[in-house]
Every structure is written in C-alpha cells, then in structure tokens.
Amino acid sequence: MIERLGLVSNALPAQAEELAALGGVLGLPLLLGLLGGLARPARGWPVAVVGVLPLLALGWLFLQVAGEGRVWTVPLGPLSLYWRVNGLALLMLLLTQAILLASALYAPTYLRVDVQAPARRQAWFWPLLGLLATSLSLIWLAADLLLLYFGLELMGLVAVGLMLLPGKADALVAGLRYLLLALIGSLAFLLGIALLLGAWGRLDLAGLTEAAEPGPLLWVAVALLSAGLLLKAAAFPLHAWLAPVHAAAWTPISALHAGLVIKASFFIALQLWLVLTPRSAPAAWLVGGLAAAAVVWGGVMAWRAAKLKDMLAWSTVSQLGYLLLGFPLLVGTDSTVAAVAWEGTWLQLAAHGIAKAAMFLAAGNLVLATGKSHLRELAGASRRFPLALLSFGIAAISLVGLPPSMGFTAKWLLLNAALMAGQWIWLAVLAAGTLLSAAYVFRVFRYSFVEDAPSLDFRPVPWSMDAVALVLALASLLLGLVAEWPLSLLRAAGGES
Template identity: 45%
Template sequence: MVALIPWSVWIIFLPLLTGIFAFLFRGRGAQLGIVTAVGLLPPLIGLTWQVLSCGPQHYSVGGWGAPLGIDLYADGLSIIMLVMTALVGIGTTFYATGYYSPTGETKEKNHQQDPALFWSLWLLLWAALNCLFLSADVFNLYVALEFLGLSAVALVALAGGPSAVAAAMRYLLVSLLGSLSYLLGVALLYFAHGTLSLGLLAESVTSSPASFAATTLMTAGLVMKTALFPLHFWLPPAHANAPAPVSAVLSALVVKASFYLLLRLWFQVFTNTVTPSVALLLGILGVAAIFWGSVQALMAQRLKLLVAYSTVAQLGYIFLVFPLAQGKGTGFSAWCGGLYFILSHACAKAAAFLAAGTVLYGFGHDRIDELAGITQRLPVTMFAFGVAGVSLIGLPPSGGFIGKWLLLNAALAGGQWWWAIVIIIGGLLAAAYVFRFFSRAFSYVEQVPICRDVPWSMELTALALGLSAMALGIIATQPLAVMQIGAPLAGPVLTGGLP
C-alpha cells in the first residue's frame, strides 16, 4: 500500500499550498515554513524508498499518460536534486525564522522587507524546484522554469534598494531570454516528433535539422540560466544583493535547476545530436569560468560578492562533466563526480552565503577590509564559513573533495589529463580567495567591531549546512548508490582501481 502512494504529488503540492497560505495568512509565514520543512520529509523518504526498491517511478497526471497527458518521473538524479533542495531548504527555512523574526528587523535603508512576502515567495520557489525535478515533459518543464524564474526574481527584488532592483531587472530579462529560447526549441521538437514527453523524445530524436536547432536553442537558453562564463554577468549582482536566505537558495539551488535540465536533455534526449566538439566547447567555457570567477573572487571588496563570484567559478567545474563523459569507460565516473560536486557545492555554498549574511546582519556591512577580528564576535558563524570553505576548495574529507576526486579520476583514466590540471589549479585559486577572507576574519585586533545580537538559529543553520557538506565526504556510498538508479551512463564509479 505504501508503495502506491504518489509521494511526488505531495512533494510538489505541500510547498505550493503553504506558499499560498503564507500569502493569505500574513504573520503565519514562519510556522508555515517549518510545517513545510518538516512535512516534506515523509514524502521524500517515501519516494526515495520507492526509487531504491522498485527503480524509477512514473506517475501520470490526470490518468492520461504520455504523450497525451503529462507524466511525473523520479529516478536517482531526481532524488539527488530533491534531497539537495530539502537539505538547503530546511536550513534556509530555519535561518529565515531568525533573520525575519520580529526583533531582527533587517538593516536595509528606506525599505522594510515584508516577511509575509518572503515566506510566500520562498515556499513557492521550493515548489517550483520540486516541480522541475519531477517533471518528464519538456513543455511542462518550460512552465516550471518560468515559475522558478519569476519567484527567484521577486525574491531578489525583495531586498529593495537601487542595486537589488537593478539586479532583479537584469536577472528577469536574462531569465526570460533563456526560457524563450528553450520554448522555441520545445516547439521544434514537438513539430518534428509529435510528442513532448522526455521518455518518448529520447526514443525518437535522431540527428535531423530540427533536433540540431532544438539542441542549440535549448542548450543556449539553459546555459544562460546556469550563468556559464561569459553569460554569467547577471549572477554576481543578483546573488550578492539579495537578502541572505535568498542568496543561499539562488546560489545553491536555482542555478543547479537549469543545469539539471541540461544534464537530462544532453544525456537522455539529445544523445544523437550532441557532438564531442560542442561538449569540448562547454568544457572550455567551464575552464574560463573557473579562472575568471576565482580571479574576480580574489579581487572582490565585499564578502557576499566574493561568495557570488565563487559560484561562477564552481559552476565551471560541473560543465567539465560534458567533455569528461565522452572519455572511454569513464562516463559514469564523470556523471557521479558532477552530481557529487553539485550536491556538496549546494551545502557548502548555502553555508557560506548564510554565514556571510550573518556577518552583514551583525556588522551592518560586509566590506572585507573592515572585517578584521570578527571571529572574536561570531565564532560559530566563522567556523561554519571555514568548514564550507574546506569543501569549496575540495580538501578531504569533504563532499567537494569526493566530487573533484571523481572528476579527476574521469580525466586521468579517460586520457584527458589536461582537465585534471585545471581542476587542481582551480582548487588552489579557491584556497587563495577563501584564505584571503580568513586572514582578515581570524586576525587578532584590539578593537573588535561592534556586532549586534544574532539569533542562534542563524548561526547554527549555517554550521549545520557546512557540516553536512563535510558529512557528504564521509558517507559517499549511499549517494553514489542513488545516483546509479536510472542513470543514462553505466560503468564503474572509479576507474583504475584507485580508492
């Protein structure tokens, strides 16, 4: 009986309903947020159990079934993304209960953020993410992309102030451009193959002009939404100017959503149309992103901007999956490496942004040069940032280390050693920008800046997320087992007998 419960429906509709209720019943937002965070656990565990014991799950909305109706679909990849969303989501929810508590009014000038709107938008964004990770229909995915984009833009605008509003405007235009490009690709796919279902498209897409044009349009649109260099220009202002919990969600989850869709399309639908040279191009842009993002992070004057540029750099790594998966026998290793990287980056980046948000909250600014000695005031938060930094750099025993290790393995075993050099240099650059901030924060000064009281929920959630990025480095077997279910690539996780 338990096996028949449509858990995926609840994973989508619980945050959707609580999001609307948070709008209707102003002042109940925090309670509704906690209800969602706790209430999502049983359906998530149920769905994971179903997928682990019975393989990928299908659910036909309306009972029509593809191609006439819309199907929901969950495999290992979906589960990884849903669990990642839940981890960061639960953390962000508890952080926000402190951040938006009545005593902790935010310090934005001339504008008070509306907590009711934050809760409503955040829960709807959560619903949009869950929708996207569970959909198996390319047009439904377009609607989900717009759903996600609009809620993310609104959350950025919530911060108020000239820079946040301008960042939101730019973000919206980029987001619309990306979705329209994707939509035109969907139209071409439909007219060529007469179906919108991912599964049926996977069977029928051959290398025809229509599929080639659709691949180009959809890849371009999604790459833009994922902020791959040189289309990253909108990301740093949007992520750095948003309210703290929003920055964490945008960097940890929202950019991953469009990348997830790119993975689905490339490895399941467009297998016949993508060429190694296009994969190579994405890899090269990824390398450029790693270097450009790291250098900008090294030069950033503000802590949140540093963390935002770090996202630009880290997104570069996951694009290495495309060329690395072309290697002989190393495809699955690259696949797992990419997913592991996404998962641990989500936890680490959320922790880093929440910690940076706490610094901004406590001191009223985040100018790195004036943050000397803040560890004396916020030891827990700085420890959280440190743990997150370890994972961002990719040091053992963190989840970031496992991700990089798998990518390195794919590069070396697949005979593409040049990517390995990039991964190693990228790690050194990450160490440089993380330690640049640490050398300030951990220095001893006589006159420590004044810090106002920070709710404990803000300090502890950042720490919990940082520690989960660490834990991912220790419990690697279970996530790797989930990644295998329904994966488009097969093969050993590690090639060449390395531990």
C-alpha cells in the same frame, strides 16, 4: 543513456497511490508557504515542526518506487504528462528539502532582526518559498519538455519575486535585470522546444531519444535550448548578472539561489544533451572550454572581489565550471568513463549546493554582526564572531575540495574520469580551480585574524542563525565520510547504464 536518466519508453499510467505521493511532494510545500504567509512565523521552531511534512511526503514517494526507476504518464486532455522518479531525482529532492529547510529556519530570526522591510513584504517570502520548492521539485521529476518548461518558468518568476523583496533601488534594478535576462533565456528555450515538436512531434524525453535524428535542425534546437539554459545558470560567459543579484538580495534568498536555483538550469541542459546528442564529443569539448574559462575567470574575480557577497557570487561562477566539465566527460565517452563522471558531476552539484548555502548564511551573519560588507572591514572577526567564521571555514573545506568533505570526493571522481578518458587538460583545470578557491577563501581569514584591529561596535548574532549555518556547514563536511550513500542512490533506480 536514458536508463541512467531513469527514462523508459514504456511509461505506465500513474496509480492513485503514486498520484497522491506526487501531489504531496509538489503541493505540500506550496500549502505550507501559504500558511507561512498568513502566520508569519517569528521563531524557527514552528518552521522546524512543519518542515518534517515535506520530508515525509518524499519518503512516501520513495516507498512507491521501491528503489526502482519509474516513469509515469498522467493524462491531461489530449496531452500526456510524463513524470520520472529515479535515484538522481530522489537525490535532488533531498538536496532541495535540506537547503530549503535550512533557509526557512534561518529566515524568521533574520527577518525580525536584520530586515527593515514592511511586514507585508516580509510575509510574501513564505508563499514564494513554497512556490520555489514546488517548481524545483517539478523540474527534478519532469520527464517531458512541457513540464520542464513550466517548472523552469515558474522557478524563474518566483526567483525574481524573491530578489525584489528588499524593495531598495539596487534590489529593484538587479531584480529587473535578472527578469529581462531570464525572459531572453526562456524565449530561446521555447524556440528550441518548438523546433523539436515541429520536427518530430514528441515532447517526452524518452520518445525524443528514439525519434530525433542528427542534422542541422537538431543542432539548432540544441543550441537554442543550451543558450537559454546556460544564461539562466549564469554559466561563463553569460554570468555578468549574477553578482549584482546576490549583492542586493536577502541572505536566505542568496543561499537558495546559489544552492538550488541556478542548478536547475544545468540539470536540464545536461540531461537534454545526454538525450538528444549523446555522441557529440566535439561540441561537448567546446562546453569544456567554457568550463575551464569559468573556473579560472570566476576564481580570479572572486580573489579580487572587495565585498564578501561579491566574492561568494564570483565563486559560484567558478564552481559552476566544475559542473560544466560533465559535458565532455559524459558526452561521447565510453560507459566506464561516463559512469564515474556521472557520479562525480551530481555529487559535485550536491556538495557545492550545501557548502555555498552554508557560506552565504555564515557571511550574512558576519555582515549582520559587523554592519560592514567589505572584506577589509572584517578585521578582528575571529575574536568577536568565532562561530560564524567557523561555519564559513568548515563549508569552505568542501568548496575548496579538501578531505574528508563531499567536495573532495566529487572532485576525486571527476579527476578519475578525466584520467580514464585521457582528457588530461581537465586535470590542470581542477588543480587551478582548487588553488584559486583556497586563495580567495583564505582572504577572508587573512582579514578576520588581524589582531590589532580597532575596537568597533557590533551586534550579537542570534544563536539560531549561527546554529543553522553551522549545521549546514557540518553537513557539507561530514557527508564526505558517508559519500557511498548518495553514490548508491545515484546508482540505484536507473542510476547505472
């Protein structure tokens, strides 16, 4: 399984070119964020110009590995830090750059038109955005628990800072609650790391694969690690903090949080299970039960939600259930099933990240245009704001899992993995989730297409905000037509066992 994760036990010291490529991927977003805080761009085109630079750095890193998985060590005094680049890491880096760039392009006009915060508070958005990009990239590239812990903590603190930017009472309450729960999750994660280090004296993932022995201590450590990470990921039943956080956050921050931040904790959790407990099928089935509950409960709550952003937040709880299905399909199954489930799980993560970010941006446009946050108050939106509603609908195609979207391809792979494994119950979960997703998505269109709605005052949405949401939504749809490209990336560079 470590081959599928791109981990090898014979890691080599990083060369100068490799260190420079790593430095560019990790350091360039932070530098650009600091410059953004000083310049405070009021238009999207400067952001588009400089946004090419991180993509160039990522291309340089890809050239360094030449399509092959690589694990490097970087000495740091008595410690050796382990870095991993493989197809999965490259896919996650591309996803991060795409959603970050979309949110950054959306933000200047949004901050100028909709946000009534002091200029200094708006300026903090850009350095925090750069820090978020750096912390996420660190998590995708880390191959030891020390780097993963540092990246996770940095990401959590930055996410809290972004949530507090509105400065309103509800944002402060939601942000501080998020901080408290994130610290609890971090404490559990740190205790798990301490147990592993004390028992086997290793922090690198490849070394732990060889050294860790099954037993009560390992299970306690994995339980602590999993509990902390699932709390941070808002996985059922540790999800109650998610909806208030999104309700109070700025729109581009909600897009980043739903599209990327909560995915990082899941990314770490699944990888640790594959490294430490690759054959623990009964425990993986327990996580599968939580996945089924998440799909159904989150879908029902999204269907019942009164506010648009609350509906999207509960939808995230439901959609995360599909990712949790990766545990019973990857842990304790044969290599053929695991190979299909591997592709379906990570493709579902990417599909949901792009689609949900697009839906949050489109929803932000609808809220800005109408000045209303409740679904019932969207009556007549089809006539007045067709582009925002079109973006929402196109992204919803992938969220529901309809062809030809990437979401459809991902769910098809998960369905095939469940059939091959003989785990029929997950077919019912996938079917129920699809029906519930369609039900709460169509509630938006039900109210939007009310033709006898009274004439209300509204604000025209700047074309750039509609354009960013539409491009991201189209990406979630059209990538399904070229799904073989991300799948080939997952199979390359350590993507196959």
